[in-house]
Amino acid sequence: MTETQIYGVCGAGLIGIGLYGAILGRSALRRLLAFNLIGSGVFLVFGAIARRGGLAGGGASDPVPQALVITGLVVAFAATAIAVALLMRLAAVEGEDASSRAASRSTDALSPPVAASASNSAGGEEPARAGD
Amino acid sequence: MPGLPLPDPRWADVPLALASLGLALWLTLTRRDRAAVIGFTGYGLLVGLVWVRLGSVDVALTEAALGGGLMGLLLLIAVRRLGDGTALSPPPALLTRLLVGLLCLAVTLGLAAVVLGLPSPAPSLVEAVAQHQALTELGNPVAAVLIAFRAVDTLLESVVLALAVIVLWSFGADRAWGLRPRALDIGPPSSALLLLGRLLPPVGLIVGVHLFWTGADHPGGPFQGGAVLAAMAALVWLTRLGEPPPVDDWLTRLGIVVGPLLFLVIGLSGVVVADAFLGYPEAFTKPLILLIETAKTLSIAVALALLVAGPPELPGSMSTGQPATTESRVTG
Numbered sequence: 001m002t003e004t005q006i007y008g009v010c011g012a013g014l015i016g017i018g019l020y021g022a023i024l025g026r027s028a029l030r031r032l033l034a035f036n037l038i039g040s041g042v043f044l045v046f047g048a049i050a051r052r053g054g055l056a057g058g059g060a061s062d063p064v065p066q067a068l069v070i071t072g073l074v075v076a077f078a079a080t081a082i083a084v085a086l087l088m089r090l091a092a093v094e095g096e097d098a099s100s101r102a103a104s105r106s107t108d109a110l111s112p113p114v115a116a117s118a119s120n121s122a123g124g125e126e127p128a129r130a131g132d
Numbered sequence: 133m134p135g136l137p138l139p140d141p142r143w144a145d146v147p148l149a150l151a152s153l154g155l156a157l158w159l160t161l162t163r164r165d166r167a168a169v170i171g172f173t174g175y176g177l178l179v180g181l182v183w184v185r186l187g188s189v190d191v192a193l194t195e196a197a198l199g200g201g202l203m204g205l206l207l208l209i210a211v212r213r214l215g216d217g218t219a220l221s222p223p224p225a226l227l228t229r230l231l232v233g234l235l236c237l238a239v240t241l242g243l244a245a246v247v248l249g250l251p252s253p254a255p256s257l258v259e260a261v262a263q264h265q266a267l268t269e270l271g272n273p274v275a276a277v278l279i280a281f282r283a284v285d286t287l288l289e290s291v292v293l294a295l296a297v298i299v300l301w302s303f304g305a306d307r308a309w310g311l312r313p314r315a316l317d318i319g320p321p322s323s324a325l326l327l328l329g330r331l332l333p334p335v336g337l338i339v340g341v342h343l344f345w346t347g348a349d350h351p352g353g354p355f356q357g358g359a360v361l362a363a364m365a366a367l368v369w370l371t372r373l374g375e376p377p378p379v380d381d382w383l384t385r386l387g388i389v390v391g392p393l394l395f396l397v398i399g400l401s402g403v404v405v406a407d408a409f410l411g412y413p414e415a416f417t418k419p420l421i422l423l424i425e426t427a428k429t430l431s432i433a434v435a436l437a438l439l440v441a442g443p444p445e446l447p448g449s450m451s452t453g454q455p456a457t458t459e460s461r462v463t464g
Contacts, residue, residue, distance in 0.1 A: 003145045003185055008247030010149035010182070014156050016240030021160035023232050026221050029165050029210060033172050037156050040179055040199070043191075045247060051186045052250060057258025060187030063273035064257045067282055070194050070274070070355050071289040074432070077198050078296035081439035082303075084210045088315070088442070089303045091214055 014041030315442025329371030358432030391431025
């Protein structure tokens with residue numbers, strides 16, 4: 001087996017593993033990791049094909065797929081950063097919801113901005129609620 | 133190294149592939165999120181080695197800097213702030229796991245069959261690139277493809293980075309708009325980290341600029357250099373030796389857009405002075421490419437660093453859903 005075939009099959013295996021993790025991942029962060037594994041596997045298959053083309057053309061690797069993979073890696077990183085920020089915001093909003101529910105139980109007729117600050121003080125008194 | 137009896141690098145291929153697959157499988161199945169993220173960082177470095185074996189040193193450098201370095205930092209911060217494995221859903225039923233496993237195995241086997249049955253001779257653009265590469269005066273064929281032959285991809289990609297920062301910033305709470313991102317502010321740094329934060333950035337600065345500069349003729353370029361520079365900025369912010377700029381800082385915003393903007397302006401002027409959009413006039417090809425690459429390195433570094441730093445946040449709102457205290461809102 002040549003290195004092209006070994007890493008091509010390796011890429012195919014990574015796509016399968018990533019797919020499994022993306023479907024059955026036990027937390028959103030783990031599914032994000034699995035999503036990146038799929039991407040990595042796709043890039044590796046592409047890289048193996050680039051290596052074949054490169055060897056056939058008398059070089060080390062075809063530069064066009066290499067360039068595409070480089071831009072792909074950067075875009076995958078940007079997508080992951082956005083997904084991480086979404087996860088954190090989701091966790092923060094869930095926490096705010098929990099504390100504002102606690103606040104609206106005590107006072108019902110507050111306008112939104114006042115309610116927000118009230119929820120802050122309520123959250124400060126009951127930080128345990130955020131973790132429920 | 134000549135003279136040393138080094139073993140044939142082909143011996144490394146099967147162990148390297150098995151190690152990557154094993155690590156990927158382990159980080160998918162392990163229980164703790166933190167362990168999985170650390171495994172993923174190591175996986176990024178392993179895949180960097182795989183890219184070297186595939187003859188793509190440019191990609192290897194990008195993978196090591198982005199996949200192994202910045203991505204690891206981003207995900208470790210996320211684990212730290214989201215809690216480690218507290219919100220794990222219960223394991224799915226055995227039948228579900230079996231069915232999904234079979235589906236994934238089928239996908240893998242299908243892809244492996246395609247990879248092993250690729251047509252011969254392989255299609256190749258090596259000669260086409262080598263034929264026209266002299267026009268760009270660049271010695272690195274990958275750089276020539278990125279900046280000239282497939283310049284539209286690179287342009288779109290740099291626009292995507294700028295858009296990603298805008299999207300990321302929009303995740304901040306309304307009250308936090310105009311403040312600094314604080315995702316990297318996770319408490320006082322340990323003395324070892326502080327030492328690293330003082331020693332590494334000067335070296336990293338030189339390595340980053342060198343990677344960008346040498347990218348014209350050797351592996352490297354704006355992406356690799358920009359990623360190293362961004363990592364240095366993130367390290368400084370992590371050790372509290374500096375703070376990320378507030379999101380309404382106009383100099384930061386200029387830094388994000390200068391790369392794509394300059395690229396776009398020069399590309400559009402190519403319609404008039406050269407033959408096509410993103411075409412360069414022959415006499416000025418190298419200076420124009422250098423100008424674009426410099427601006428692009430800066431923009432990529434700024435954008436990547438800001439992507440790690442996260443959306444703007446109220447002071448004190450460190451952990452999940454813990455609202456800011458009254459005092460910190462007054463000062464903010």
